[in-house]
Every structure is written in C-alpha cells, then in structure tokens.
Amino acid sequence: MAVELYFFQPLGSNSGRVFLTLLEKGVPFTEHELNGRAFEQLRPEYLTVNPRGQVPALLHDGQAFTEGAAICEYIDEAFEGPPLRPPQPRARWRMRRWCRYLDSDIGRSLMMIHWNRIVPAFMGARSREEVERVLSAVPDPDRRRAWLSAYLQQTPPAELAESHRRVQEAAARIEAALSGSPWIAGPSYSLADIDLLNFYSFIARWSPEIVNDGLTPHTMAWIGRMEDRPAVRALRAATHTPRPAAETA
Amino acid sequence: MSEERGKPTEGARPTVELYHSEPNGACARVMICLEEKGLEYASHYVGALDFDSVRREPPRPELPELSSGEVPVLVHDGGAYTEASAICEFLEEAFPDRPLMPAQSRGRWEARVWQKYVDDGFAASVSELAWHAYGAPALSALPASELAAALERIAARERRDLWRAAVAGFGEQQLSRARIRVEAVVQKIESQLAGAPWLAGSQYSLADVAVFSYFKYLPALCSGVVSDAAVPRAMSWMRAVAARPAVRAALRRGRSTDPFTVAAPGPEQIRWG
Numbered sequence: 001m002a003v004e005l006y007f008f009q010p011l012g013s014n015s016g017r018v019f020l021t022l023l024e025k026g027v028p029f030t031e032h033e034l035n036g037r038a039f040e041q042l043r044p045e046y047l048t049v050n051p052r053g054q055v056p057a058l059l060h061d062g063q064a065f066t067e068g069a070a071i072c073e074y075i076d077e078a079f080e081g082p083p084l085r086p087p088q089p090r091a092r093w094r095m096r097r098w099c100r101y102l103d104s105d106i107g108r109s110l111m112m113i114h115w116n117r118i119v120p121a122f123m124g125a126r127s128r129e130e131v132e133r134v135l136s137a138v139p140d141p142d143r144r145r146a147w148l149s150a151y152l153q154q155t156p157p158a159e160l161a162e163s164h165r166r167v168q169e170a171a172a173r174i175e176a177a178l179s180g181s182p183w184i185a186g187p188s189y190s191l192a193d194i195d196l197l198n199f200y201s202f203i204a205r206w207s208p209e210i211v212n213d214g215l216t217p218h219t220m221a222w223i224g225r226m227e228d229r230p231a232v233r234a235l236r237a238a239t240h241t242p243r244p245a246a247e248t249a
Numbered sequence: 250m251s252e253e254r255g256k257p258t259e260g261a262r263p264t265v266e267l268y269h270s271e272p273n274g275a276c277a278r279v280m281i282c283l284e285e286k287g288l289e290y291a292s293h294y295v296g297a298l299d300f301d302s303v304r305r306e307p308p309r310p311e312l313p314e315l316s317s318g319e320v321p322v323l324v325h326d327g328g329a330y331t332e333a334s335a336i337c338e339f340l341e342e343a344f345p346d347r348p349l350m351p352a353q354s355r356g357r358w359e360a361r362v363w364q365k366y367v368d369d370g371f372a373a374s375v376s377e378l379a380w381h382a383y384g385a386p387a388l389s390a391l392p393a394s395e396l397a398a399a400l401e402r403i404a405a406r407e408r409r410d411l412w413r414a415a416v417a418g419f420g421e422q423q424l425s426r427a428r429i430r431v432e433a434v435v436q437k438i439e440s441q442l443a444g445a446p447w448l449a450g451s452q453y454s455l456a457d458v459a460v461f462s463y464f465k466y467l468p469a470l471c472s473g474v475v476s477d478a479a480v481p482r483a484m485s486w487m488r489a490v491a492a493r494p495a496v497r498a499a500l501r502r503g504r505s506t507d508p509f510t511v512a513a514p515g516p517e518q519i520r521w522g
Contacts, residue, residue: 063355070361078354089342090328096335104369104519112521141429142370146522159520165406 003029004059006049008036011239013107014068016198018056019238021072021191023231025081035242037122042137053139069099072191086188095185098177098192106170107199109163112146112155119150167203171210171219174200178218182225197226265290266324268315270297271503271511274376275333277462279321280502282337282455284495286344292502295320297384297513298391298399317405334364337455349455360449363456367463369519371434374427375463376515378470380415381424384512388416407517415514431467432474435483438464442482446489453490461490465509 005022007015022029034040034055042053050057050066058065060078065071076084086092123131131151138144149155174196177184185192201223204211213220226232267283267290269276283290295318309315314322314329323330325343330336341350350357388396396416403409419427438460441448448456464487467475477484490496505511 065358067362067365070358070365073361074354074358077357089339092342093330093335093339096338097332100332100335100368108519108521115521141426142519143522163520 002059002061003027004032005029006032006034006046006055006057006059008041008055009033009240009242011235012198012202013111014054014103014198015056016235017068017191017194018058018071018075020194020198020231020235021075021084023234024084024194024229025075025079027075027079027081031238037124037242039134039137042134047139051139053137054143069103069195072099072194076191084189084191084194086186086190091186091188091190095190095192098185099195101170102192102195102199106166107195109166109170110199110203112150112163113160113167115146115150116153116155116160119147120153123151167207168210170200171203171216175216175219178222182222184222193222193226196222197232201226264325266293267291268293268295268322268324269320270295270513271505271508272500273379273466273503273508273511274372274462274513274515276321277465277499277508278333278459279323279336279340280499281458281462281496282340282349284499285349285458285493286340286347288340288344294504297511317408318403319405319408334368334455334459337364337458341455349453349458351449351452351454356450356452356454360454360456363448364459366434366437367459368516370430371460372463373516373518374430374434375466375470376512377419377423377427378431379466379509379512380514381419382470382512383510384415384514385418387511411514411517428471431471434460435464435467435471435475435480438483438486439480442486447486453493457486457490461487461496465491466512469509 003022005018007019009015011019034046036055040046041050041055046057047053049059049064052066054066056066056068056071058071058075065074073085085095126134132148135144135147135151138147174184181187183189183193184196204220204223210216211219227236265283265288267279269280269292272280311327312322312324312329314331319331321331321333321336323336323339330339337349341348350360400409400412400416403412438448445451447453448460464475464483468484468487473479475483491500500508
C-alpha cells in the first residue's frame with residue numbers, strides 16, 4: 001500500500017490540496033519535494049511519472065495519479081479515514097462546483113496575478129536566452145505561453161484587470177456562502193474547504209483590503225477554524241520556503 | 250419556447266426537468282446520461298439566442314440558477330443543478346442503477362480526468378471551431394441591432410463577454426490554437442483506445458459521454474486529422490457510442506436534423522496556463 005507524493009514547496013494550490021487531503025485521511029506517504037525554481041518537474045525522471053511535467057503526482061502501489069481534483073476524490077475513495085465528501089448527492093454536487101470554481105476559475109485568476117508578480121524574480125540570475133531554453137521544455141503550449149508572458153511582463157492589462165474583478169466577486173460569493181454554513185459546501189467539512197484553503201485563503205494576507213475582519217468576518221472565522229485543525233497545523237509545519245534558483249540551477 | 254415531454258410521474262417518485270438547447274456539447278452530456286439511466290424528464294427547450302426565454306417561463310424565483318440563461322440546468326426535487334460534469338456525477342450518485350462510472354477507484358479517477366480535459370479545454374476548443382463553422386454564419390441572417398440588444402440581456406458578465414467575442418468572430422490565431430488543443434486530445438483518445446475499448450477502461454462511462462458530446466463535431470471540422478485513416482480507433486469508438494440506443498434517443502430530442510451542424514458559443518477557455 002505504498003503511497004508517494006511529488007509536490008512543490010511552499011505547500012499551496014494543487015500541491016497543498018493533495019498534501020492536506022492525505023493528512024486529513026491519515027494516509028502515511030513518502031515525500032518527494034521537487035524544486036520548481038530549478039524546474040525539476042521538467043526532468044526526464046519526473047516526466048516518466050507525469051508526461052505533462054506538472055505537479056503534484058501521487059503514486060499508489062506503483063500507479064501514477066495526476067490532476068489535483070481527481071486525485072483528491074481518489075484519495076477519499078481509496079483509503080480509510082474520515083470521509084471528505086458529504087454523503088448526500090446534492091451536497092456533493094455543491095462541493096464539486098466549489099472545487100471546480102476554486103481550481104479552474106478563481107485559482108487561475110489568482111495564479112495569473114501571482115505569476116505576474118513573482119516569475120521575473122523566480123527566474124533568478126538566468127539570462128533571457130536561458131529562460132527561453134528552460135521554458136521550451138514545458139510540454140503544454142498554453143502553460144509555456146503563461147510562463148513566458150509572466151516573465152516578459154506581457155500579460156495584457158485588461159486580462160489582469162478581469163482577474164482582479166473575478167477575485168473581488170469571489171470574495172463576496174465566498175463570504176455569502178460561509179455566512180450560511182460553517183463549511184463552504186454546507187454543514188460538513190469537505191474537499192471544497194481543502195481547496196478554498198489552498199487556492200484562496202492566502203489573499204487575507206496578500207490583499208487584506210478585500211478579505212478582512214470588517215468586510216468578510218465569516219471568511220476570517222472560517223480561516224481561524226481551518227488553521228486550528230490538526231491536519232492544517234501539520235501542513236503548516238511541513239511547509240517551507242524553497243531554495244533559491246541560484247543554488248540549484 | 251417550452252416543450253413538455255414526458256409526464257410528471259405520479260406518487261412519490263421524484264420528477265426530473267431539464268432546461269437545454271440542442272443535444273450537442275454540454276447539453277448532450279446530460280441528455281445522454283438521462284437516457285442511459287432510463288429517466289423520464291420534462292424538457293424545456295431554450296433556443297441558443299433566446300437569452301431571456303427562461304425568464305419568460307412561469308417565474309421560478311426559487312431557482313436562481315435559471316436566471317443566467319445558461320444551459321443545461323437540471324431540476325430535481327426542487328433543486329437546480331448546473332455544470333455538466335457536476336450534473337452527471339449527481340445523476341450517477343442519485344440514480345445509481347445502470348452505472349455510468351467504473352466500479353474501481355482507479356477507473357473512476359480516469360473518468361474524472363477525462364471529464365476535466367473536456368471542461369478545461371476540449372469543450373471550449375471544439376466549441377470555437379464549431380462556432381466558426383456553423384454558429385457565426387447562422388447569425389448573419391439576424392439584424393445587427395437585434396443581436397446587440399439580445400447580447401445586452403445576458404445577465405452574467407463572463408457569458409456576455411464570451412458571446413461578444415464569438416459574435417465579433419474568432420481570429421486565425423485563436424482558431425489555430427483551438428486546433429492544436431483539439432489535436433492533442435484526439436491523439437490522447439487514440440492512444441488510450443489502443444489498450445481498452447472505452448476511455449476509462451473496460452466499461453463505458455461518463456468519460457465516453459463527455460468526450461463524445463464534443464468529438465462528434467470533429468470529423469466534419471478537422472477532416473484531415475480526425476478521419477478513419479488518421480485515428481481509426483477513435484473513429485470506431487465514436488461510432489460505437491453513437492450507435493447506443495440511449496445516445497440515439499438523446500440526439501433525437503433536439504430540433505435540428507443533425508445537432509452537430511449547429512453551435513452556440515461554448516464555455517470559456519481556461520484563462521491562464
């Protein structure tokens with residue numbers, strides 16, 4: 001029953017959601033930290049695990065599982081431990097809609113904003129030629145374009161503005177949902193809360209003008225409940241800053 | 250605008266209703282799923298340009314999901330359900346007879362990954378090509394002012410932007426990116442079918458329903474790369490799905506002779522990476 005997980009540090013977004021799901025289920029696993037700044041996810045030995053060169057990937061009894069949302073549902077189905085999906089079909093539908101919205105819509109908007117802030121520094125001292133050579137190995141053309149446009153700071157301002165608009169809208173929508181129930185998809189804690197923590201909750205620190213005690217008290221209280229969970233504490237304890245690119249390139 | 254088919258059943262059995270347009274893309278996914286499950290449902294047909302037709306229906310303030318005009322929307326036991334992948338998983342869990350998900354967790358993971366490929370790019374890319382070929386030409390019959398007024402009535406900002414971009418027309422760069430994305434998925438289908446009869450393994454599943462509902466457009470839209478010569482396994486898989494009685498029944502529930510020669514603007518592409 002060997003379980004192994006390939007992930008990035010610091011633990012968040014897709015890596016964080018799968019890591020936390022394993023912790024919540026109490027599944028022991030072997031950790032394989034990949035260094036994103038050294039582009040270890042594009043090395044041949046990792047591409048045999050996930051040919052898309054994306055993280056995370058889970059190995060269970062020698063079989064590889066990719067795609068964060070599908071991995072989390074798999075973990076909930078395949079292992080003992082507290083259920084992380086509500087039992088009623090309607091509540092599950094609500095959970096899956098939140099998971100998809102957080103991952104594919106709001107998660108991508110935040111990723112666009114975030115990458116545009118950090119990718120130039122993330123590339124360290126590499127010359128533009130080196131950056132282009134490294135990125136030419138990204139298998140997916142859309143992902144490759146996203147990297148380059150963040151590095152060259154060429155993301156159209158209208159696109160960035162639309163991402164900010166969606167984040168504002170999400171803040172109101174999430175606050176409304178949490179004002180009616182303790183967890184994002186209803187009365188029970190679920191994979192949607194795990195996603196909300198990993199894709200969204202950091203904006204309380206990044207953009208305190210959007211998420212704060214005055215404007216979004218229910219969201220702040222939910223963050224407090226999350227941070228008190230033993231599994232989330234274990235996630236925080238396992239989180240660290242990756243080594244800078246200069247030491248690893 | 251409303252067409253009632255199937256009778257509300259008597260007694261304690263819950264009724265199902267579906268707001269839908271032509272049985273292609275996302276609507277086809279849910280309509281096929283309902284037929285496979287053998288579920289009778291009341292059909293509410295929403296024409297692609299009838300943005301406000303849902304609001305002209307008997308008002309249903311208890312179902313805010315209907316107000317965007319987005320289809321498909323499933324109504325069951327007083328609750329509305331949106332988004333094809335989530336609706337199909339709901340139907341699978343609420344009506345587990347005649348299963349459409351593999352019994353093993355690994356197979357279920359595979360079925361969910363295929364649905365995610367559809368949701369994250371295949372649906373949008375096929376829809377862009379289909380809109381370019383069928384949707385945009387059909388629009389040219391409408392007076393521009395009528396069209397502009399119709400677009401103004403779309404409530405949700407994202408959907409309005411999507412429609413405006415589609416009406417303005419897709420450029421060659423966007424279409425060629427769509428072709429590249431489509432070809433990558435088609436290749437993946439062809440290699441998957443080398444080792445198994447269905448996309449998620451040995452059993453027909455929601456993965457086949459999801460991919461088929463867009464793939465069926467492709468032999469006409471991308472004849473060079475989606476043909477018996479280029480991808481023989483994918484083509485015979487497509488015919489096997491199309492021959493299923495439930496699929497034939499679902500595709501007959503539209504108003505056009507061939508639902509894969511009409512198109513509405515599809516879901517938006519994933520916006521980043």
